[in-house]
Amino acid sequence: MAENEPWQDPRLPEDARLTSLEKRLKQAQLEDAARSGRNDKASHKGRSQGMRILSDLVGIPFGSALIGWLIDGWLGTRPWVMLALLFLGFGIAVRNVLWIARQRPE
Structure with missing residues (x-):
């Protein structure tokens, strides 16, 4: 019978091999992170x-098209102002994405 079965009594002492394995795994992860220069931050x-880029590429054109649609309804010029603001929104979104991409993720 295996010692770490799900139905094992939780009051029994923890297996020393499992504790040793967890310590070695934690140490190996720390060494790997130090070697590769990664950190969670x-x-x-x-x-x-990435989430900001996604929200800019979706939100800015959608918001500008919505504003253009409202202005078109008010002025009676459908769909010209909406299309103009939609393309303006895409341009602004691309500019923001390029600005974000120049920043280092560190």
């Missing part, structure tokens, strides 16, 4: 930049 900033 850099990965979080990179993820944050």
Whole structure:
């Protein structure tokens, strides 16, 4: 019978081999992170930049098209102002993405 089965009594002492394995695994992960120069803070900033790029590419054109649609309804010029603001929104989104891409994720 294996010692770490799910139905094992939780009051029994922990297996020394498992504790040793966990310590060695933690040490190996720390050494790997130090060797590769990675840390969790850099990965979080990179993820944050990616989400910002995604939201800019979707939100800015959508918001500008919505504003253009409202202005078109008010002026009665459908769909010209909406199209103009949609393309302006894409241009602004691309400019923001290029600006974000120049920043280092560290």
